[in-house]
Amino acid sequence: MDSALPRRTQRPYPPRDPQPCPAPSPPRRQGRGYGRALLSVLALTGGIYLARHAHPSSLHAPSVAHAARLAGPHAHRVSPLLAATVALPPHVRVERPPVADSYLPTDTFGERSARGLNITGATSHRLILFTFDDGPDRSTTPELLDRLDAAGVHAVFFLAGDRIRGDNQQQRDQAKIARDEVRRGHLVGNHTVDHRALPTLDSSVILEQLDASERIFQDVFGERPWLFRPPYGVHSERTDYLVESHGYTIILWNLGTGDPQVRTAEDVHTTWSRVFARRELENGERGGVVLLHDTHQWSVEGFTLIYDDLMARNCKLLEEGAELYDIVDDPSLFFAARNGAPAGTEAPPADVPAAVLAARQARVREATERRCHAVAAR
Numbered sequence: 001m002d003s004a005l006p007r008r009t010q011r012p013y014p015p016r017d018p019q020p021c022p023a024p025s026p027p028r029r030q031g032r033g034y035g036r037a038l039l040s041v042l043a044l045t046g047g048i049y050l051a052r053h054a055h056p057s058s059l060h061a062p063s064v065a066h067a068a069r070l071a072g073p074h075a076h077r078v079s080p081l082l083a084a085t086v087a088l089p090p091h092v093r094v095e096r097p098p099v100a101d102s103y104l105p106t107d108t109f110g111e112r113s114a115r116g117l118n119i120t121g122a123t124s125h126r127l128i129l130f131t132f133d134d135g136p137d138r139s140t141t142p143e144l145l146d147r148l149d150a151a152g153v154h155a156v157f158f159l160a161g162d163r164i165r166g167d168n169q170q171q172r173d174q175a176k177i178a179r180d181e182v183r184r185g186h187l188v189g190n191h192t193v194d195h196r197a198l199p200t201l202d203s204s205v206i207l208e209q210l211d212a213s214e215r216i217f218q219d220v221f222g223e224r225p226w227l228f229r230p231p232y233g234v235h236s237e238r239t240d241y242l243v244e245s246h247g248y249t250i251i252l253w254n255l256g257t258g259d260p261q262v263r264t265a266e267d268v269h270t271t272w273s274r275v276f277a278r279r280e281l282e283n284g285e286r287g288g289v290v291l292l293h294d295t296h297q298w299s300v301e302g303f304t305l306i307y308d309d310l311m312a313r314n315c316k317l318l319e320e321g322a323e324l325y326d327i328v329d330d331p332s333l334f335f336a337a338r339n340g341a342p343a344g345t346e347a348p349p350a351d352v353p354a355a356v357l358a359a360r361q362a363r364v365r366e367a368t369e370r371r372c373h374a375v376a377a378r
């Protein structure tokens with residue numbers, strides 16, 4: 001289980017408010033000058049990349065190396081092992097999508113978002129990414145997958161390696177469920193092997209954990225992961241450096257739900273609502289990364305309550321002509337290239353180009369109009 005608080009052990013910071021708020025943003029480490037400089041570079045290069053690279057991730061990544069990687073042959077490579085073991089859905093395509101199609105395909109192992117900065121998800125746009133930690137769990141995850149399918153939502157699952165390795169029946173079942181997550185279009189990321197708090201471990205042990213978890217991914221999927229979430233959200237400059245040495249982007253969260261601490265779906269939804277309101281009020285954050293755990297039944301049901309809430313809000317926002325909540329499956333919308341910044345630097349808030357947002361919003365608006373009119377007609 002994770003605490004709802006992502007935190008750095010070497011730079012403790014006061015939560016913005018006491019309980020029950022479970023998820024203050026991690027501290028912002030770099031100065032404003034860095035952010036301004038990066039935004040200037042993005043402004044200068046964004047137009048060129050918008051013209052040359054269709055996917056929005058490229059618009060956050062002005063480095064030549066990153067652009068080359070985006071355009072490279074591995075951008076949407078699906079491993080032979082994975083292809084052989086699961087029936088890939090039609091949306092797992094091999095070419096990159098144009099901007100207007102930027103919903104899909106997903107980047108299953110997060111390679112497109114590799115080597116980024118620490119992502120909290122803080123954004124002024126109504127972009128929402130659901131993430132689920134600690135699974136899979138054969139008693140709860142299958143129902144969640146059905147609920148996500150019904151909602152048309154693709155999420156990121158941060159997998160605990162020891163749940164899917166080994167030969168006992170439970171581990172075999174859960175490895176199968178993990179492959180099912182990929183088959184249904186979700187992303188999978190690394191949540192270590194046995195879920196120990198990284199800052200308590202020697203550096204050699206952390207590197208062993210990374211190696212071991214990547215071997216497990218190779219065994220189960222035929223691919224290594226590129227997205228990483230530290231257990232409990234705890235990390236330090238030392239652990240960030242070690243994780244970065246393996247090429248990961250660290251994904252934290254800004255929208256906690258407190259789901260390890262509560263026992264009902266209603267409480268999951270209530271906590272999320274409070275955090276969500278507070279993020280907007282205090283920080284102007286209208287979207288971000290939601291943290292849930294697919295190991296709890298109340299979290300599985302809580303997802304649906306949060307999703308239904310967002311859809312209801314969209315009906316009202318549609319009437320107001322306002323930006324709609326856009327449930328995304330692409331961490332690159334929150335992604336900033338490292339560009340020489342030290343490991344562990346928190347990414348500047350996402351600066352998604354207007355053209356990308358407009359294309360996405362047009363799609364969401366169309367779906368929202370259909371859905372809300374159907375609801376109203378009942």
Ligand SMILES: [Zn+2]
Pocket residue numbers: 001002133134191195231232
């Ligand atoms: Zn966890």
